[in-house]
Amino acid sequence: MKRRIPSILLALVLAMSCVSAFAEDAVSSATVNITSFPAVGEHENAKVLVIYFSTDDTVKAVALTAAEALEADVFEIVPEQPYTAADLAYYTDCRADKEQNDSGARPGIADWPESLEQYDVIFIGYPIWHGQAPRILYTLLEGIDVSGKTIVPFCTSASSGAGTSAVSLEKISEGGVWLKAKRIDNHSTAEQIRLWALSVLKETAE
Numbered sequence: 001m002k003r004r005i006p007s008i009l010l011a012l013v014l015a016m017s018c019v020s021a022f023a024e025d026a027v028s029s030a031t032v033n034i035t036s037f038p039a040v041g042e043h044e045n046a047k048v049l050v051i052y053f054s055t056d057d058t059v060k061a062v063a064l065t066a067a068e069a070l071e072a073d074v075f076e077i078v079p080e081q082p083y084t085a086a087d088l089a090y091y092t093d094c095r096a097d098k099e100q101n102d103s104g105a106r107p108g109i110a111d112w113p114e115s116l117e118q119y120d121v122i123f124i125g126y127p128i129w130h131g132q133a134p135r136i137l138y139t140l141l142e143g144i145d146v147s148g149k150t151i152v153p154f155c156t157s158a159s160s161g162a163g164t165s166a167v168s169l170e171k172i173s174e175g176g177v178w179l180k181a182k183r184i185d186n187h188s189t190a191e192q193i194r195l196w197a198l199s200v201l202k203e204t205a206e
């Protein structure tokens with residue numbers, strides 16, 4: 001005899017699959033697992049600089065944690081026109097969407113680094129925006145001279161990999177030696193970030 005699955009059971013299964021899809025989403029957009037930022041200071045003779053751009057503190061957490069481990073100086077890219085929540089509501093044709101769709105967009109930077117002369121290694125951190133680095137990174141890299149420096153690109157994202165983001169940046173900057181971009185996993189701990197940063201620095205010295 002054929003037994004029919006009661007519709008209540010079907011509804012339950014459907015509801016559960018929705019909940020699990022939502023849970024996966026929530027996990028993939030979780031932020032890096034660091035609750036407080038280390039206090040990073042100026043180091044008189046630092047050879048390493050960590051530059052970062054971050055609108056929601058995920059990249060910032062990675063950048064400051066790495067900088068602390070590396071005893072590096074830190075430079076935050078601050079936009080001339082700050083990004084509001086509406087500017088960042090991606091897939092709504094928001095400001096950030098428009099900038100990423102326009103290969104010539106170069107959002108202004110409020111302050112520029114004074115001199116990069118003392119640094120041998122520059123870590124550059126950014127969020128992935130539509131598969132690439134935000135256009136403000138292009139503004140920066142077209143405005144500074146990184147020749148002779150080793151560049152360590154790193155990024156965070158909801159789920160995408162680093163893809164060609166750093167290759168695109170390398171193309172518009174001149175003279176630096178670019179390492180492969182590292183996407184920092186959303187579940188990374190401070191210790192994992194410290195170990196990554198120190199191992200990359202060691203690699204650059206070899």
Ligand SMILES: Cc1cc2nc3c(=O)[nH]c(=O)nc-3n(C[C@H](O)[C@H](O)[C@H](O)COP(=O)(O)O)c2cc1C
Pocket residue numbers: 053054055056057058059060088089090096097126127128129130131132156157158159160161
């Ligand atoms: C305009 C925009 C586009 C985005 N595009 C992507 C994307 O293509 N892939 C992805 O995985 N995450 C994407 N994200 C999510 C961010 O990469 C992610 O939340 C990142 O960790 C944010 O870093 P932050 O907190 O330092 O700003 C996008 C976010 C914004 C605002």
